[in-house]
Structures are given as structure tokens and as C-alpha cells.
Amino acid sequence: MEAAEEEKKGLLESRRDEDGESMHSFTSSPTLTPSPLSPSIDNEEEKFFPESDEHEPIFSTATQFSPPSWRKTPLTPLGLSLLLLRVLKAILIPLLPSPLHHFVTSKPHTPRKLHATSYLDGLRGVAALIVLHSHFLTNWFYPLRSGYLSTATDIYIMQLPILRLFYAGRASVAVFFVISGFALSYKPLSLLRKGSSSSGKVLEVLSSSVFRRWMRLWIPIVFGTFISALLANYALYTPVPSRGETIPPTFPTLREQLVHWWGALCVFWYPWTAVDGNAPVGMPYNGHLWTIPIEFYGSVVVFACVLGLAGVQRGRGWGKVLVGAGVVGWSLRGGRWDVSLFVGGIVCAEWSLMLAEWREGGLPIHTHPELSSQDSAFTNTHLTTALRISKKALTALHLALLPFKPLFLALSLLTSLFLLSYAGESASPGHFHAFLVPYTPSLYNTVSLGPEHFFLALGALLLLFTLSSSPTLQKPFTWRFPQYLGDISYSLYIVHGMVLFTLGTYLQQRWTGVVGEQKWVDDGMGMLVEVVVSVEPEARVWWHGFLGAAVVDWVVVFWAADVFWRGVDGRVVGWGRWVEGVVGGRGR
Template sequence: MNGFAPSRLSLSHEEKLILIEEKSLSDVESESGRVDLDSRYSKPQWMNNVGVYCRSSRLSSWTSTSLRVAIFLLPSFVQHRFSHERARSDRVGPTAYLDGLRGLAALFVFFCHYFYTAFSIADGYGANGGNYIFWKLPFVRLLYSGPSMVCLFFVISGYALSLKPLKQIRSRSFDGFANTMSSFVFRRAFRLFLPTAISTLMVVVLLQLGVYERTRDFASDKHYIRNVVETHPLQAESLKWQLHHWASEMFDFIHVWGWEKFGGSTMYDVHLWTIPVEYRCSMMLFLVLFGLARLRTGVRFFCLAVITWFSLRNDRWEMVLFLAGMALAEMDLIRGVHNQPPPQALTSPVLPLSEKPSHKPRDPKRHLWIALSIPAMYLMSQPDTGTEGVPGWQLLGSLIPEYFSDKYRYWQMWGGILFVFCVARSPPLQRVFTTPVVQYFGRISYALYLMHGPVIHTAGYMVERWAWSVTGTDGAAYTRGFMLASAFNIPLVIWAADVFCRAFDVPTVKFAKWLEGKCSIKE
């Protein structure tokens, strides 16, 4: 029996640490980019027409339901191609690039967790006189550098959660600020924990259906899984005990009273340890916003710098990233990049040639921010196994303070902050992250984070076993088999994230807003 007994419902912190690989990092999604949920994910008119067709054709209820489900399971970008409605405006908001940046980071975190089961990806290029592999070069390794992407996620979260409150602070709208902060605090737990509860409950169902058992031996077979062996969720003796254990894990998952590493991790998906970290940092960020709200701008920045230094000195790198996001948000407000254009600017009236405005002069610093983003990405490329013996990292490694425990995060942290700083000031860099494909990944980023683990451990491992049975595992055949499996697994994970986003992620956001409206005192 591969399951566990009722007496094993609780896991010690030491056991939870064993469940987590040190480099098993993942992302979280901030509340940025949710303003237009209704327009992005409302049911297209052509889908309503399907319901009319089903009724007019007198199809059976089973056939009608099956047709609706089949249409819903189509990826959202496929559904939109069938829509004859007028397309949404191509105008993007001033922070849309952050959504795109978060989306690519989520994709690269998925690549990290997918690739590191088969290949060693944590060490640096040329480490200890070896590892001269193209994919381990600085900049290139960012395509699968999970830890660096976590730094970006936390900076973006700090920025997104601070932006609206800081706008109200700077406009002296303190009543609005109080309402906003009350709403943020109320809804934050729902935003982070409801989707994770649903995704882990799906794992419970798959466990009891025996899906995980079909890949259990494969998940720990070093003939195939040659690098990181991730924890494969355990099957309980009955559905009752599985649900009991799941509820116990979810209770511990809301880990707000301690800051130990991986304290809120759960056996049902080891990648979810960042969610409790995100929640704690969000609450601390809200407290800082409350405390500094009525201070003058210069005093507020001074106090924020002191709090950031205090967080760094206490080895709270995640809090440093959130506070840096807050600082970047206010810097952008001071620069006026979030000011809405006047209504007449949107109409673009035709003027006589003599009255047409001259072209706006280009920012002379535009090349500076692109140039500065290069060392930022280099810092984000810090190897996860340390800098010792890695060409180009000896000096930087010697500058890491002794009190900083997670040495490999140090320069990744500063690189992530500097990169977001540069992108915020460079329209050419922002255009990279506002393309339709990148924005799509931004919309499904949280779902991509939640879905990639369960999909890899079930259907993903099945596909890999089939692929290696075709190519073999000797020498280069191992890599060919992995790439063959990737051709199926990567689209499969993206599709699962797309469906989960529409079925659960977006509805939980709307539910939290609805619940807040029902519970709040009406003014």
C-alpha cells in the first residue's frame, strides 16, 4: 500500500523541509491587471449563440451539455478567433508591461521545475573547470531560472499592491485610502488561498482515482528522473482520510505566524510554498503603507529606506523585494507615468498641416535604461549553487554579506529590482512585454503556477515514459526523448492553466469582490 495511515496526518516542519528541494521555486500573481476581467473573460456572443442553436435544434440535454463543455475546454485564444464581436481596444494600461513580465516569469518558472527533473541546471557556466554548456551562460539561463523569477514576482507584487494606495496618499484622499486598504486586506486571503485550495483539492481527487499511482514508480526512478526527484503526493487509505489530511495541510498552509523556510509548504504541491510568503509580505506591506501614509514624501522615502535596510539586515530578502516594489511605484507616480491623457488627446482631431504638433523629442536616456538592464540581467543570472569556482562571479560572491543566509538569492534580488526599475523607464523594453502573446501569459500566470506541478506529475510523467520508450535513454537519446515529451507537455500545461484560469481563478476574484460587497457596511 502506497498510502499513509491516519496517524500520519500531521507532518513536522523537518519533514516538510524534506519535501521541498532547495531550488523548487515558483511564482505568485499580484492583483495587477485585473481591472478588465469582465471584458477579457466574459462569455463571447458566439458561445451564447451555441446555446440558442442547441435549443432550436432540440438537442438532448446530454448532447447540449457535452457541446458546451467541449467549447469551454478550447483555449481562450482559440475561442476568441471564432468571435465576431468587435475586438477589444489595443490600448494597454501604463502597467501592462508588469503583467507581461510576470507572465514570462511564470513560464520560465514552469520550465525550471520541468527541466530540473532531468538536467542539472543550478550550477553556473564554467563552474569548477567544467559545465561549459551554452544553456548555463548568463542571460541564457534566465529562461529557466526559477529563483530569479521569484524575485521579479515579489517586486511586481509590491508595486501592484502599493500603486493605488499611493495614488490616494499623494492626492490626500485618505478616506479613499482607508477604503482601499480595508478592501485589500479583506480580499487578499481569498485571492491567494482560494485558488490554491481548489488546485490541491483537484490533486486529492486525482489521488483517490489512482492517477498519481500510475506514475509513482516513474516519479522516483533515477533511470529517468536523473536530477531533482520532487515529492509525489501520497495516497491515503480512503477518501475520508485523504480529505482529512488535505484539510489539515490547508490549515497549516495559511502560515502567518512564523517565517521559517518552507513553513507553509504542502505535500499536495511542493511548489506552493511561496503563497504563504506572499501573504505575509502583503500584510506587512499594508502595515507599512498605513504607517507612512500621512508622512511627507521625503520623510516617507527615508522611513521606507530604513525599514528596507532593517529587513535586509534581518535576512528577510522577500520583504526587501516587496518594499522595493512600493518604492518603484511611488517613483513612477512622481514621474507622472500613470497620469491619464486628457479626453481630447484620445480623439486625435485632424489639424491643418501647419498646426500639427511636432514630434515629441525622444528621451535622451532611453539607451541608458536598456544598457543598465544588461547588468541587471547578469545579476539575475547568479548561479543557484553559489559563485565559488564560477568565472565572472568570484568578486561578486565575495561581496555577499555573511548574515545573508540564502547566498544565491543576493544578487538575484538586486538584479530583479534593477531590472524592473529599468523596464519602467524604457518604452522599447516595455513593448517586449506588451505583445499579445506575452500578455496572454500574464493573464494565466497564476493558473500556470498552480497547474504545472499536478500536470507534470500525472500526464507529464506518462508522456515522458512514452517518449523515452520511443527514443531510448542512452546518451543523446535521453535528451531527444525529453524534447519529444516537451513538445506535448508544454502545450498541455499551458492548456490546463488556460482552463483553470477561466473555470476557477477568475471566478474566485469575482467571488471575493462579491462577498466583500455583501459583508461591507453600505455608505
């Protein structure tokens, strides 16, 4: 018995030693070091991991295919070559556009999780792509800015209504603004529909949104304009032939360049500057950013309006829609087309929530049989009886019009696209939009591009109202490519000008023979480049240069936007939450 006990004890000790060695080898294994493509696990990036990762270790199978540690690389030509390849892979793969990563790494592709408003991301991405088209195409061929038959020579097919939306940059800006109003108000409005129990959460959401909005908009611009200042200091910007275009000024030394950049940035991002969409202010290091002060101003308007509408509880959403629509009309009539778009986004968000509730609960005039304590006081009044009769009449009207809903949505969509096609840079908007001119409020005739902004605002509001009313029309914007465009939309907006006016204009002059003559005129905030075409090439040479530059520009723009998104823009939300946590005392 004693011999058996000693043998058993010896076996246990040997097994314990083996387990210790195995645990030591696992914890010290180089396979536990994440690859350069592995996202950091924080509150913002957890969504990039599949659901199964919650139950399986992320690196559970890494020991089967991971290369040995670089410390164990044999000092032979083959070993050193393999080490060099590993280093180059670690450096170069992150520079590839993100859609290509799963082709060159072992990380599986994770399907995107869609939500109720994912189509807004796709719509924003498509609008950003249209802005890119605008700044490329119209710089090559400026007559595209005019409408069809604005003059006797404006007879190009791409000037026709709806077709010109392919490059209608200002229409995309109007869509940006109404999407922002929708996206910023959707969550607090959805909480308000849950009743008084969520009122504290609504204030928390609004407080967080107001605190982080400035950082969300301006931190990417700091990085983007800094890069632009470096490009300007090396004189890499080239003026655009055939039209004037603001490009950054160049200073003799890098120190002078950065001092000027910082001063311009401090003026541009000051949050309390008076903002008017009819008199936008540009940024010397990226003129396309004139929309960002308006975006910040409109965001504050959205938060204030949502807070003001929190007390409008009558009508299960109809009260908010009617009051919000009144503010939209008031703003539009008073010349503030930009404010009308942001507030219109709130109305569309509330309308979308009402539709979702109706799909779950029945008819659009559906009311719960039990009355609230506030409504019970009016149970026996004539007003309550009249309201009940009105609800029955509206319900009957809704049932009668339901078969015509697809036709109504189609007409609404076509009307919105027609209005978004309005061209306002020439004396006449063109043959097809000329009948709208008498209906333009007189106030808009006194400001720059006023009639165009008025009708673009109407078109953008009608477009989002139509899309929010039809899941079928939303579906194309949830496809993979529009969703990817939505991811990189802000980065695309920031970096595309830097590519088009450095590499793009260089190739334009080199390959087409169209050369711009530079004249510098001080415009008060830097230098304004006025350009005159001095050489007219043959049509064949021009088209070859145009197509070649288009391919190169598009590839470089998308690559730069993707890298900027992963390196800066995609991390800003997490940085903002970190700052909010620090100042709010919730830890780091």
C-alpha cells in the same frame, strides 16, 4: 364621418394586436439565452464587453443567425444529429483555450485595454513561464542548476549569465515579490499624491485590500490542491528521475486521502504562522506553493508600510522614496531578502508615479510657485534658501545627464539581468559571478541558498526600477502573448506541477528509458521521494523523448491553466468583492 372614425379605430386596434404579438415573440425567443461563452455581467467582467455594447443590445442581431430552440427539433435522424452537435458544441467549446474562442464562435475579438501598469502583468506572466521551464528542464537535466564553470564539467552554453534566465525559477520568484509590492501599493500611493481630500479613500482601499488578500491567494489553492489529492489517490504521480522531488502521499481510501489533504491545507494556510523566506515551508500536495505564505506575509507588510508612509509628504515623493529605500536596505542587510523585495516594490511604485507627474509637469525638481501653509513658515529661514539652491543644482545636473539616459538604462538593465543569473545551488556560483562572493553579507552564508537570494533580490529590484523608468522597455510586456501569460500566471503556477509530475514524468520514463528507483523517507509532513537513475539510455533516444514530452507537457499545461483561470482564478476577485459586500452591509 362616423364611418371614417370607426375605420380609424379598427386600424388602431389591429396595430395594437400586431405589436403585442411581436413583443411576445421577442421576449420568448430562445435567442435571448446567452451562449456558454457569454461572460456574466458583473463588476469584474464588464471589461470583456466592447464600449459599443453600452449603446447596442448585446443580442440585437442574434435573431438573424441563432438556431431554433431545442424544443422545436424535429424527431428525425438529421434533427437529432444536429441537436447532438449543438450539445457537444456547448460543452466542448468552453474547454478550448480562450485565445481560440473567437475562431469557433461568432463573438468578435475585443482588443485589450492597456493601462499605465499593464507591463507588470506581462512581466509576471513571463516570470511564471520561466518557472515552468525551470521545473521541466532542471528535472530532466539537473546540472543546469549550477553556474557556468562551477565545476570542470559545467560547460553548457545555457549555464552562461543571462541565457540561464530562460529557466531561472528562483529569479522569477524574486520578480514576483517585487511586482506584488508595486501592484498592491500603486493605487493607495496615487491617491496619497492627490492630497488630504483623498485620505478617506486611501483607508477604504487599504481596508478592502487587507480583507480580500487572503481569499485572493488561498481560494485557488484550495481547488488546485484538491485536484492534486484526487490525482494522488489514484496513484498518478510519478517520481522524477535524477533528482529528489516531493510528490503527494497516496492513502488506501479516498476518505483518508481527503482528511490528510484538509489537515495539511489548514496548517499551510493559517495566516498567523511565523514566516521566514530563508526557511520556507512546502505543501505536501504542491511543493511549488512554498512562496504563497511569504506572499501573504509580504502583502501585509506592504499595506502596513503604505499606511506608515502616508504621513511622509515632504519632497513631492522624494521623502517616501528615501524612507522606503532605507527600509529596503535595512531588511536586506538583516537577512530578510523577501521583505526587501515587497518594500522595494513600494519604492518603485512611488518612483513611477513621480516620473508620470514629471512628464506632465516639467522637470523632476519642479515645484509649484505657491507654497503650502506648512512651507510658508520656513520661507525666510536659511534651510529654505539652501533647499532652493539644491533644487536648482539638481535641475542643472538632470539637464546635463539627460542625453546619457538611454546608456544608463541599458547598463542598468544588463546589470539587473546579470545579477538575476546568479546560481547558488552549487559550491561556486560560476566563473562570471565568483567575484561577487566576497561582497555577500556574512549572515547569508549561514542560511540555505542565502547568497543566491541576496543577489537575486538586488537584481529584481534593479530590474523593476529600470522598467518603471523606461516606457520603451515596458512595451514588449504589453504585447498580446505576455498579457495573456499575465492573465493565467497564477493558474499556471498552481497547475503546472500537477501536469509535469503525472503526465510529464510518465512520458519521461516511457519515451526515454530513464527510470527512477523509488525510496520513501518520512520527512515529517508526508513522504519525500528520493530517486536514483537506474537506466541510462542512448543520447538519441533521450533527446527524442525529451522533445516529445516537452510538446505534450506544454500543450496540456497551458490548456489546464487556461481552464483553471476561467473556472476558478478569474472569478476569485468577484467572489471576494461579493463577500466584502455582504459583511460590509452593501448588499449581495
